[in-house]
Amino acid sequence: MKVFGVDIGGSGIKGAPVDLARGDLAEERYKVLTPHPATPEGVADCVKEVVDHFGWTGPVGATFPGVVTDGTTRTAANVDQGWIGLDADALLTGRLGGESAARPVTLLNDADAAGLAEMRYGAGRDRPGTVIVLTLGTGIGSAVFTDGRLVPNTELGHLELHGHDAEKRASTKAKEDEGLSWQHWAHRVQKYLAHVEMLFSPELFVIGGGVSRKAEKFLPLIEGIRAEIVPAQLQNNAGIVGAAMAAHAARAGEPPAAAGSRAAAGAGRQPATAAGSAARAVRSAVDSPVGWPDAGR
Numbered sequence: 001m002k003v004f005g006v007d008i009g010g011s012g013i014k015g016a017p018v019d020l021a022r023g024d025l026a027e028e029r030y031k032v033l034t035p036h037p038a039t040p041e042g043v044a045d046c047v048k049e050v051v052d053h054f055g056w057t058g059p060v061g062a063t064f065p066g067v068v069t070d071g072t073t074r075t076a077a078n079v080d081q082g083w084i085g086l087d088a089d090a091l092l093t094g095r096l097g098g099e100s101a102a103r104p105v106t107l108l109n110d111a112d113a114a115g116l117a118e119m120r121y122g123a124g125r126d127r128p129g130t131v132i133v134l135t136l137g138t139g140i141g142s143a144v145f146t147d148g149r150l151v152p153n154t155e156l157g158h159l160e161l162h163g164h165d166a167e168k169r170a171s172t173k174a175k176e177d178e179g180l181s182w183q184h185w186a187h188r189v190q191k192y193l194a195h196v197e198m199l200f201s202p203e204l205f206v207i208g209g210g211v212s213r214k215a216e217k218f219l220p221l222i223e224g225i226r227a228e229i230v231p232a233q234l235q236n237n238a239g240i241v242g243a244a245m246a247a248h249a250a251r252a253g254e255p256p257a258a259a260g261s262r263a264a265a266g267a268g269r270q271p272a273t274a275a276g277s278a279a280r281a282v283r284s285a286v287d288s289p290v291g292w293p294d295a296g297r
């Protein structure tokens with residue numbers, strides 16, 4: 001079973017068809033640079049370019065680096081403010097398929113997507129209890145799971161730490177901007193993890209984002225955290241895989257009558273209506289256990 005995933009990030013917009021049986025990309029991913037400013041219209045054009053590159057004609061899952069509820073983007077810490085309060089599901093679905101909604105888009109938070117992928121195929125697989133997946137990058141994203149069930153849009157990157165927004169101090173962007181050594185930065189990450197641990201007492205932290213490739217440089221420097229800390233396994237592809245999982249679950253969650261007949265059912269409808277239905281479906285995707293029954297089919 002293949003579903004398309006797109007990861008919308010601050011620097012790049014990348015995507016590929018995903019093989020959900022393996023939890024891996026079915027083809028080499030295609031990436032375009034994120035436009036600056038990252039306006040909704042500009043990003044929508046890039047998403048279309050990425051999906052069109054593969055000639056993909058089915059459902060598409062997409063991540064967004066901010067809060068997403070019912071297909072509406074609510075925050076925009078690291079992208080253009082035009083996203084705030086936007087029915088982004090409708091915008092993207094319309095751009096990809098017009099009124100036929102032939103390629104319905106399911107949108108979810110980027111860290112939630114990465115977390116879903118890690119919990120099903122990666123470092124959090126078969127881990128019960130409270131697991132927190134943190135993505136360290138331009139910002140800090142969080143995905144909180146309890147017995148495999150996601151609490152969406154947790155936004156733990158914006159916890160206040162010593163009077164600062166935590167992601168401004170402990171993201172990899174902060175490391176680069178301030179020229180911090182691994183030791184110095186690891187100390188900040190340690191303080192951040194200690195704070196999150198004080199609030200949630202997780203059994204496991206999974207550390208994702210591009211820097212997870214260099215886990216050996218900073219994870220051994222982190223001390224005094226009770227929870228186990230492991231690097232993410234899907235690394236840069238976690239968002240793409242998680243987006244595809246969400247799109248698949250959204251489709252599977254629809255009433256059988258609508259399943260498989262999106263193009264016909266959507267014909268003649270306004271894009272917003274079709275997108276609204278996709279958005280309602282994604283709610284069940286993220287509320288569901290990670291092992292969504294047929295995610296591997």
Ligand code: BGC
Pocket residue numbers: 064065066067075077078109110111112135138139140141142155157167
């Ligand atoms: C945003 C989150 C996002 C994270 C990683 C934060 O600034 O508020 O929604 O998950 O960055 O992109």
